[in-house]
Amino acid sequence: MATTVTERAGPTSRTVDWRGLLVGAGGLIGVLGLYLALLYAPEEATMSHAQRIFYVHVPAAWTGFLAFAVVFAASIGFLWTRRRAFDLAAHASTEIGVVFTTLAILSGAVWGRSAWGTWWTWDPRLTTTFMLWFIYVVVLMVRAAGGSGGQSARFAAALGIIGFLDIPLIHLSVVWWRSLHPLPVVVRPEGFGSGLPPEMLTALLVNVAAFTALYAALFSIRRAQMAAQDALAALREAARRPAMRRDRPGMEEGKR
Amino acid sequence: MSTLGVVRLLVWKDLILELRSREILTAMTVFAMLVAVMFNFAFSPSAQDARRLLPGMLWITLAFASTLGLSRSFVLERDQQCLEALRLSVLDPGLIYAGKLLSNLLALLVVGALLLPALAVIAGVPLGPQLGPLAAVLALGSVGLVAVGTVFSVMSVSTRSREVLLPILLLPLAAPVLISAVRATLTILAGRPWADILPGVRLLVAFDAIFLTVGYLVFEHLLEE
Numbered sequence: 001m002a003t004t005v006t007e008r009a010g011p012t013s014r015t016v017d018w019r020g021l022l023v024g025a026g027g028l029i030g031v032l033g034l035y036l037a038l039l040y041a042p043e044e045a046t047m048s049h050a051q052r053i054f055y056v057h058v059p060a061a062w063t064g065f066l067a068f069a070v071v072f073a074a075s076i077g078f079l080w081t082r083r084r085a086f087d088l089a090a091h092a093s094t095e096i097g098v099v100f101t102t103l104a105i106l107s108g109a110v111w112g113r114s115a116w117g118t119w120w121t122w123d124p125r126l127t128t129t130f131m132l133w134f135i136y137v138v139v140l141m142v143r144a145a146g147g148s149g150g151q152s153a154r155f156a157a158a159l160g161i162i163g164f165l166d167i168p169l170i171h172l173s174v175v176w177w178r179s180l181h182p183l184p185v186v187v188r189p190e191g192f193g194s195g196l197p198p199e200m201l202t203a204l205l206v207n208v209a210a211f212t213a214l215y216a217a218l219f220s221i222r223r224a225q226m227a228a229q230d231a232l233a234a235l236r237e238a239a240r241r242p243a244m245r246r247d248r249p250g251m252e253e254g255k256r
Numbered sequence: 257m258s259t260l261g262v263v264r265l266l267v268w269k270d271l272i273l274e275l276r277s278r279e280i281l282t283a284m285t286v287f288a289m290l291v292a293v294m295f296n297f298a299f300s301p302s303a304q305d306a307r308r309l310l311p312g313m314l315w316i317t318l319a320f321a322s323t324l325g326l327s328r329s330f331v332l333e334r335d336q337q338c339l340e341a342l343r344l345s346v347l348d349p350g351l352i353y354a355g356k357l358l359s360n361l362l363a364l365l366v367v368g369a370l371l372l373p374a375l376a377v378i379a380g381v382p383l384g385p386q387l388g389p390l391a392a393v394l395a396l397g398s399v400g401l402v403a404v405g406t407v408f409s410v411m412s413v414s415t416r417s418r419e420v421l422l423p424i425l426l427l428p429l430a431a432p433v434l435i436s437a438v439r440a441t442l443t444i445l446a447g448r449p450w451a452d453i454l455p456g457v458r459l460l461v462a463f464d465a466i467f468l469t470v471g472y473l474v475f476e477h478l479l480e481e
Contacts, residue, residue: 079477134428141424145415151480155411158474162407162429165470169432169463176439176459 019220026213033059033210036203044200050114053107055203059211061104061129067097067215068136068164075160078153084230087153090160092222094139096215101133128171135163262347266355267362273332274363280328281363288321288371296378306379311441314375315434318368319401323423325363326405329356330413339413342479349476353406357471360402360409368394386444389453393440396460400433401426403467410478433463 037055044051070093078086108126109119120126139159143152274281295313299305333339342352372394376383383390408425415421427434440456 079474131428131431138424138428142411142415142421145421151414154477154480155415158407158411158478159425159429161474162404162467162470165466166429166432169466170435173432173435173439173459173463176436176455 019217019224022213022217022220026210026217029206029210029213033203033207036199036206041200041203042197050111053111053114054200055207057104057107057111058204059208060100060107062208063211063215064097064101064104064132066212067093067100067219068132068167070219071097071136071139071160072164075157075164078157079161082150087150087157088223088226088230089219090157091143091153092219092226094136094143094156094160095222096218098133098136098140100211100215101129101136105129105133124171124174127174128167131170132163132167135159135166139163259351262351263354263358266352267358270355270359271362274359280325281366283328284321284325284363284367285370287324288317288367289374291317291320292371292375292378301379303380306381307445308442310375310379310381310445311438313379314368314372314441315397315438317371317375318364318398319427319430319434320423321367321371322360322364322398322401322405323426325360325367326402326409326426327412327419327422329360329406329409331419334413349479350472352479353472353475356409357402357406357468360406361398364398364402365395368398381445386447389444389450389457390441393437393444393457393460396457396464397433397437397440399464400437400460400467401430403464403471404430404433407471407475407478410475414478433460433467436460436463 033055037052041052041055043049071090074086074090074093077083078090108129112121113119139156142159143156145152292313295309295317299309299313301309330339333342372390373383375381405422405426408422408429412419412422412425436456436459440453440460443453443456
């Protein structure tokens with residue numbers, strides 16, 4: 001872990017501080033996104049300024065899904081190779097995904113209150129997102145509940161896989177369920193693309209880019225944090241142990 | 257030993273245990289009946305309402321009852337170090353999954369077979385001609401529930417919070433099975449033609465297949481110490 005020393009000393013002439021770069025770029029795009037969303041994009045005809053929530057809501061939802069897709073891929077990678085790095089990636093991404101999904105649900109509720117006159121409705125998309133949120137909160141609970149050795153990591157990975165596959169199934173079942181039971185008022189979340197003026201689309205895409213950069217920054221920071229925790233635990237373990245051992249830090253043999 | 261022989265042996269072991277103790281099945285059945293009665297206190301449905309409420313009552317009760325059985329399913333194995341023996345055996349972990357799944361399924365089917373007529377009597381809904389399709393949906397839904405549930409029962413037995421975790425894991429992840437099972441039961445009870453019932457049944461079959469496959473693939477990683 002020689003890099004920690006250079007990291008503490010700040011980026012030197014030779015190392016490129018990718019993390020700082022990401023945070024900076026995300027911040028800059030974010031400011032631009034805010035400007036585009038609040039000032040540049042035209043006012044929507046029927047929904048007025050409440051529509052501007054759209055520029056937070058859609059990027060947040062997108063980032064949440066992206067994060068869970070990363071969890072899915074990292075979970076498969078972990079069960080396949082048992083490399084700790086995959087587990088850290090899955091864990092970090094789960095946390096961030098839950099935060100962004102929460103943001104998407106809350107911003108959607110505020111918008112729904114203004115546009116539909118209700119905070120919540122059991123529309124397929126809303127129901128699916130809500131279940132998605134539940135599943136990953138449960139994944140975090142499993143991680144917190146722990147288990148011996150690398151067990152909680154394996155459990156969380158299994159859940160990360162099953163949970164991600166569950167999402168289209170839940171959506172399918174809810175769509176089928178609702179299509180037989182039409183709602184009295186046809187409520188549809190704003191879809192983007194066809195009916196969107198170019199200014200709005202620009203504002204949206206810039207905000208999506210900002211959120212994605214924010215995700216990448218948070219992800220790398222959280223991962224580094226967890227890796228540092230691992231290293232610290234390994235050092236403590238080594239200090240407690242009289243015999244010299246040169247195990248790699250954070251491996252699963254730590255239990256015995 | 258043949259694959260089928262191994263699975264049969266594993267199921268047989270669970271059956272003997274259950275026959276001797278009568279622990280799980282009694283608890284599940286009594287619990288299911290109690291919940292059914294509680295639902296009728298809660299809703300006191302008229303004959304008209306009952307037909308609409310029965311599917312929901314049936315599947316929520318079954319889901320709750322299944323968590324009882326599933327949470328015990330691996331506790332017994334752990335207490336007597338049987339889990340260690342299974343881990344040490346050279347069996348394909350997928351077969352252990354199949355065995356456990358089958359014995360859980362048997363328990364749930366017994367409860368379902370008792371619960372459905374009981375609910376129908378309590379709520380005053382005649383089942384009569386719809387019994388065939390209802391039994392099919394009951395079986396398909398139960399398969400989906402235990403396919404996910406068996407995975408989580410081995411998970412919850414190894415974590416610190418144990419049984420607390422199981423329902424929290426099961427309900428959101430088995431949601432697609434529960435939603436489509438409720439929906440299929442509803443269409444059957446409404447006396448709709450077969451063409452209306454079929455999409456739900458097809459969906460259930462697809463969910464069962466997906467959950468069984470994923471469960472089989474993942475189980476091996478969960479059984480390890």
